[in-house]
Amino acid sequence: MKEILAQLGIKDHNNGTSTGNEWLPSNGGVLESFSPVNGQPIATVQTTDAAAYAQVVATAQQAFLQWRTIPAPKRGEIVRQMGDALRTHKTALGKLVSYEMGKSLQEGYGEVQEMIDICDFAVGLSRQLYGLTMHSERPLHRMYEQWHPLGVVGIISAFNFPVAVWSWNSALAWVCGNVCIWKPSEKTPLCAIAVQNIISEVFKNNHVPEGVCCLVQGGRELGEQLAADERVALVSATGSTRMGKAVAQSVAARLGRSLLELGGNNAIIISEHADLGIALPGCVFGAVGTAGQRCTTTRRLIIHESVYEAFKAKLVKAYGQLRIGDPLNEHNHVGPLIDKDAVQNYLTAIDQCKQQGGRFAVEGGVLEGAGYESGCYVKPCIAEVDSQLPVVQHETFAPILYLLKYKTIDEAINLQNSVPQGLSSSIMTLNLREAEQFLSYAGSDCGIANVNIGTSGAEIGGAFGGEKETGGGRESGSEAWKAYMRRQTNTINYSTQLPLAQGIKFDL
Ligand code: NAD
Numbered sequence: 001m002k003e004i005l006a007q008l009g010i011k012d013h014n015n016g017t018s019t020g021n022e023w024l025p026s027n028g029g030v031l032e033s034f035s036p037v038n039g040q041p042i043a044t045v046q047t048t049d050a051a052a053y054a055q056v057v058a059t060a061q062q063a064f065l066q067w068r069t070i071p072a073p074k075r076g077e078i079v080r081q082m083g084d085a086l087r088t089h090k091t092a093l094g095k096l097v098s099y100e101m102g103k104s105l106q107e108g109y110g111e112v113q114e115m116i117d118i119c120d121f122a123v124g125l126s127r128q129l130y131g132l133t134m135h136s137e138r139p140l141h142r143m144y145e146q147w148h149p150l151g152v153v154g155i156i157s158a159f160n161f162p163v164a165v166w167s168w169n170s171a172l173a174w175v176c177g178n179v180c181i182w183k184p185s186e187k188t189p190l191c192a193i194a195v196q197n198i199i200s201e202v203f204k205n206n207h208v209p210e211g212v213c214c215l216v217q218g219g220r221e222l223g224e225q226l227a228a229d230e231r232v233a234l235v236s237a238t239g240s241t242r243m244g245k246a247v248a249q250s251v252a253a254r255l256g257r258s259l260l261e262l263g264g265n266n267a268i269i270i271s272e273h274a275d276l277g278i279a280l281p282g283c284v285f286g287a288v289g290t291a292g293q294r295c296t297t298t299r300r301l302i303i304h305e306s307v308y309e310a311f312k313a314k315l316v317k318a319y320g321q322l323r324i325g326d327p328l329n330e331h332n333h334v335g336p337l338i339d340k341d342a343v344q345n346y347l348t349a350i351d352q353c354k355q356q357g358g359r360f361a362v363e364g365g366v367l368e369g370a371g372y373e374s375g376c377y378v379k380p381c382i383a384e385v386d387s388q389l390p391v392v393q394h395e396t397f398a399p400i401l402y403l404l405k406y407k408t409i410d411e412a413i414n415l416q417n418s419v420p421q422g423l424s425s426s427i428m429t430l431n432l433r434e435a436e437q438f439l440s441y442a443g444s445d446c447g448i449a450n451v452n453i454g455t456s457g458a459e460i461g462g463a464f465g466g467e468k469e470t471g472g473g474r475e476s477g478s479e480a481w482k483a484y485m486r487r488q489t490n491t492i493n494y495s496t497q498l499p500l501a502q503g504i505k506f507d508l
Contacts, residue, residue: 001099005043007092008194016045016189016217017052019059019210021200026052028218033190036102036336037326039374045189048216056214057231060152060179063211068149068177076126076175081202083119086112086167089198093163093191095328100188101162102336102376103290104327115167117460118476122171125481129176140495147485149177150233150257154226156247158239159338160293160397162188163195165238165261168464168475169484174212176484178234181214183226185239187338189217223247230254234484237261238295241395241421241469248471259483260471261464263395264423266446266455267300267416269438271409272307274428276314278452282428283401284318286454288334288380292399293342295470296424296448296456300392302404302412312361312384312403319362319380325371336376337398346378346398349391353400356389364400393419409434417445423466424448424455447474 005011015023016031028047035042048056067075086093090112098108131145153173157165162185170180184192196215203213216222223243227235227250236259237247244262251258268286270279286298303311327335337343343366350364364381371377380399385392392402406412416425425446427438435451437443447466448458458464463478465471474480500506 001042001095004092004095004099008089008096009197010043010190010193012043014043014045014190014193016193016215017048017056018196018200018215019056020208020213021204022210024052024055028052031186031189031217033100033188034339035099036338036374036376037099037328039376042100043190045193045217047218048222053216053222053225056181056216057152057229059211060181060214061211061231063209064149064151064179066209067179067212072126072129072175072177075177076123078202078206078208079119079126079171079175080123081206082171082199083116083123085198085202086116086119090116093194093198096194097162097191098327098335100190101159102327102338103293104332104335105330107290108327111161111164114164114460118167118171121460121477122175125172126175129481129485131487136491137501138493138499140493142492142494144490146488146490147176147482148488150484150486151178152232153178153180153484154229154232154235155180155182156223156226156235156237156239157182157184159185159187160290160295161238162191166192166195169236170213172476172481173484176481178484179212179214181216181226181232183216183218183222186217186219192217224250227251228254230256233257234259236473236475241471244471257483259473259475261295261473261475262469262471263421264295264297264466264470265299265393265395265419265421266296266424267302268298268425268455269406269412269416269427269429270301270303270307270311271412271427271429271431271434272304273431273434274307275430275452276307276311279311279428280314280318282426282454283315286456287401288322288399289456291334291337291378292380293338293397294456296458298401298455299395300402300404302406302415304412305405305407308403308405315382316361319382322380324367324377324379334380334399336374337378338376340375342397343376343378345396346400349394349396349398349400350381352391353383353385353389356391358383358385358389358391358402361403388415388418395421409437413438413443420469421466422446422468423470424450424458426450426453426455428452
């Protein structure tokens with residue numbers, strides 16, 4: 001890992017604050033990054049103090065004045081080069097993601113690939129920031145709309161996607177003409193430094209002014225500062241619902257804009273018409289991938305009573321074959337949880353489930369012994385519940401899968417929707433009627449609804465996000481770019497008169 005860290009410009013002690021190429025001095029506290037893979041310290045990061053924060057925001061504001069004047073396709077060209085730089089560093093960055101966050105190496109590479117994909121998407125988008133034209137009711141008048149950049153975009157990200165979420169935001173924000181200030185999770189500060197090093201090279205080669213691509217490091221307080229800062233036009237925040245509610249209130253109090261990507265409680269309906277051969281890997285990957293630490297992790301299976309026992313038996317057998325261990329070893333399916341607090345939350349949820357009447361078809365537990373010294377490796381487990389117990393309503397960020405039984409498709413859809421969150425959902429069925437019902441206005445209430453694939457593993461191109469306590473934001477694909485711009489309506493009079501709208505007369 002030493003070689004990888006050196007390749008990515010990570011030292012034993014790192015400055016955490018940057019305006020692009022420059023790293024600013026700071027007297028903030030020190031963050032120590034530990035790997036959940038082996039419990040070993042990796043390196044330390046100096047957090048951003050008040051003076052460094054003030055300098056970052058002032059530099060970003062200055063940079064915006066210049067960056068917004070560069071034509072969008074030219075900004076897109078710089079984002080294209082950013083995608084190429086990420087291609088060059090994909091292996092090293094993917095390994096660091098896996099080592100610092102604990103996800104499997106394949107998922108670490110996948111996360112960097114997602115960054116590359118969003119760059120490609122943003123390059124095309126830079127020539128497609130379309131506005132509408134309208135017919136005016138007044139003669140010899142023209143009406144149209146334009147989309148302009150907002151200014152400074154603050155990006156607060158979570159530990160579980162330590163690099164991809166930043167790129168979903170920054171690639172789009174940049175082609176739209178904004179400048180960005182990133183506050184990554186305090187649990188994965190080194191991934192952010194590695195990304196900053198990769199991108200700053202591209203920005204330097206293109207003479208991009210300091211302040212377009214900024215990094216600040218710290219914990220919750222720094223996120224709160226960004227949310228409350230009226231110079232930050234848009235705060236895009238990814239993380240827990242608790243965090244999102246705090247950010248939403250703070251940003252709304254100053255009438256700023258927020259884009260929220262929060263917790264999920266995702267279900268798959270397994271119909272009696274399902275192809276169980278597809279359903280099984282879809283459910284198991286969804287439930288145990290990233291050790292249950294994806295916002296789109298499958299947390300509930302709603303299974304038709306006629307296939308319930310048979311499918312449960314298949315799941316139990318599949319869980320018996322899972323290999324848990326070092327995520328950098330590609331032989332393993334499941335890596336560690338991020339830290340011991342996460343392990344505690346997992347154990348508490350298991351206890352609560354038992355107290356509330358849940359029965360475990362596959363028991364959980366913390367793994368000990370050789371290879372598990374970090375204390376962060378847990379067994380993915382499966383609980384059977386008769387109804388949506390309080391613990392089932394809650395997102396526990398760990399590999400706990402709840403099984404529920406249903407009789408009718410209406411009942412299944414109702415169960416799927418009866419949780420506070422609304423991110424991702426799926427149905428496994430070959431029956432056209434129930435698939436269409438699930439996707440209809442009377443079906444799933446989630447931002448993502450799939451047929452015959454699982455709940456996790458979204459691709460760039462579709463808008464990503466969810467409803468209810470998931471926060472309502474949309475990122476990445478479709479028209480998500482509009483969140484990073486302000487709409488301006490323009491009416492131009494090329495007549496010799498000044499007719500008023502609605503036929504109002506005003507004679508002088
Ligand atoms: P978290 O809420 O603890 O922290 C996320 C980020 O918010 C961190 O950078 C943290 O420092 C910051 N933060 C915390 N409290 C804050 C506050 N009051 N004001 C401003 N910033 C604050 O979340 P986590 O444990 O890092 O990540 C897991 C959560 O993120 C899960 O709930 C998961 O579902 C969610 N998530 C959602 C998506 C999505 O796209 N919907 C994607 C990834 C993760």
